[in-house]
Amino acid sequence: MRYRSTLAAAMLLLAAGSAAHAADHAPKADKAAIRAHLAFLADDLLEGRDTGTRGYDIAANYVAAQFAQYGLAPKGSKGSYLQSVPLRASRxxxxxxxxxxxxxxxxxxxxxxxxxxxxxxxxxxxxxxxxxxxxxxxxxxxxxxxxxxxxxxxxxxxxxxxxxxxxxxxxxxxxxxxxxxxxxxxxxxxxxxxxxxxxxxxxxxxxxxxxxxxxxxxxxxxxxxxxxxxxxxxxxxxxxxxxxxxxxxxxxxxxxxxxxxxxxxxxxxxxxxxxxxxxxxxxxxxxxxxSEVRSSNVVGLIEGSDPRLKNEYVVFSAHLDHIGQVKEKTGDNIYNGAMDNASGVATLIETARLFSQSATRPKRSVLFVALTGEEKGLLGSDYFATNSTVPAGAMVANVNLDMPLLTFDFKNVVAFGAEHSSLKGSVARAAEKMGVGLIPDPWPAQGLFTRSDHYMFVRQGVPSIFLVPGQNSFNKNEDAAKLWGEFLAKHYHQPSDDLNLPFNFDAAARFAQLNYNIALEIANAGAKPTWNKGDFFGDTFKK
Missing domain, CATH: 3.50.30.30 (Glucose Oxidase; domain 1)
Known part of the structure; x- marks a missing residue:
């Protein structure tokens, strides 16, 4: 009995040591990488990344190159990272x-x-x-x-x-x-x-x-x-x-x-x-x-490790486009979209890197999708959700990143749509492990639930959330709600949404880490996310 007790204790110590070792070697978000992605995507060279323009295409190729560097499998059209989206423009x-x-x-x-x-x-x-x-x-x-x-x-x-x-x-x-x-x-x-x-x-x-x-x-x-x-x-x-x-x-x-x-x-x-x-x-x-133009979604895949669950896909999305430039406008005429949504795409790329460098793969597959045409009416997400590059019904969740305000030391997050499905628990557990809270929609009058790309996945019956930093800061000298208000009043959809904004890259790294942890929660769960019983969106759109 003494031998068996000693062996059991040793095994417990070994397991604890292995877990600690794994935790020590778990991939960590890199703020310098996020800064670099943001600096490129919000540069004047890209002329505001308007859908169907050369500037947007440069941005799409940049994201595809990052996916390739980190070993994501191409999951666009014809074996590439790009899913071509046919569009008609009207001016x-x-x-x-x-x-x-x-x-x-x-x-x-x-x-x-x-x-x-x-x-x-x-x-x-x-x-x-x-x-x-x-x-x-x-x-x-x-x-x-x-x-x-x-x-x-x-x-x-x-x-x-x-x-x-x-x-x-x-x-x-x-x-x-x-x-x-x-x-x-x-x-x-x-x-x-x-x-x-x-x-x-x-x-x-x-x-x-x-x-x-x-x-x-x-x-x-x-x-x-x-x-x-x-x-x-x-x-x-x-x-x-x-x-x-x-x-x-x-x-x-x-x-x-x-x-x-x-x-x-x-x-x-x-x-x-x-x-x-x-x-x-x-x-x-x-x-x-x-006129008829084309633009591209950018799609990369981290394949799951479980023989059965790898055929289910957790989708991380962020729109890559912004609203371009006004050539007739004097002064600064480029709408760089640094916060909207270069910050979201930089987070998406860094989250993909974390998966690529993890010692273990998630059980479910994870799709990373940089979307076109959000500013034109959620076009890229609608096209992808309707014409998915994975089998119909295989997408089990969508986590969407749109305009995360990365200027303050956020203490909580908002997950629009979390109240409708089991995803609320996934987000709450991942956030709690990092000492971050989950709060309800602080801007109900804005109707944000239908105004970003996740909603096109909802319309295809996929439980979805839209994640942004919340209304409080770990820094007692920062008024997060005020900072949100100032950004929306002064910089949202303005040329001043550029690299001169006071980014907090430590907070940006924490936001990427949180997204990685949320993805792990969803991808490794025993059951796929479900709509809450009697939920309007589940009842209306469930396939």
């Missing part, structure tokens, strides 16, 4: 956009400089709609939440007028789904509308001033093309759509006994919003220059 013809209100009071033209932005048409070089206006609240039908803005009203052949956003009583992320322009346009088209007008609201103006929307109207819009060469998710029946500023929105209510300010007040207090014929019509038209 407005200057001076061609026209919006007119027509009523008993006469014809009132709106100003393209201040009042409206016409939606991007990728079907035809010329688009127009002229029809009566009907106000339908938010333009949402959500049976799960007992809400139908179209109840009892016929909008066939009409232009529907909708409030931007969704009722505040809706759960944050489900509300982001129903409140998205994509869902509203699809529903309007299904019900026979020929056009849609989106009204800016006071809350929308706080979150995204209409002036910034007007600024971005100079950039081309895009859609990916299906095998038949048609734009994906196109709605030919919906002939045109337009968004109006706060001031212009009020002009639509001049012929009825209702004030838009009163409707805003009803919406703000979750009271029913009336439907009404606005007793006027609208003419909207514009011309576009259409």
């Amino acid at each position: 407005a013809v200057p001076g061609s956009s026209l919006v007119e209100l027509r009523s008993a009071a006469g014809v009132e033209p709106l100003s393209a400089d201040t009042d409206f932005v016409i939606g991007a048409d990728v079907l035809e070089p010329r688009a127009a709609a002229a029809a009566p206006l009907v106000f339908v609240g938010y333009g949402i039908r959500a049976d799960r939440f007992g809400h139908n803005d179209y109840a009892g009203i016929d909008v066939k052949g009409k232009i529907v007028v909708v409030l931007q956003g969704k009722p505040s009583r809706f759960p944050t992320e489900e509300g982001a789904h129903f409140g998205s322009g994509r869902e509203k346009r699809k529903l309007a088209a299904q019900l026979g509308a020929v056009g849609m007008v989106t009204l800016w609201t006071p809350d929308t103006e706080k979150a995204m001033p209409f002036a910034k929307v007007l600024e971005r109207n100079v950039f081309p819009s895009m859609s990916w093309l299906d095998a038949a060469g048609k734009p994906a998710h196109s709605l030919p029946a919906l002939q045109d759509d337009v968004a109006l500023s706060l001031a212009a929105s009020k002009k639509l209510f001049t012929q009825v006994d209702a004030r838009l300010d009163d409707i805003y007040a009803l919406a703000a207090t979750n009271k029913p919003v009336p439907q009404m014929d606005l007793k006027m019509s609208m003419l909207m038209s514009h011309k576009r220059v259409l």
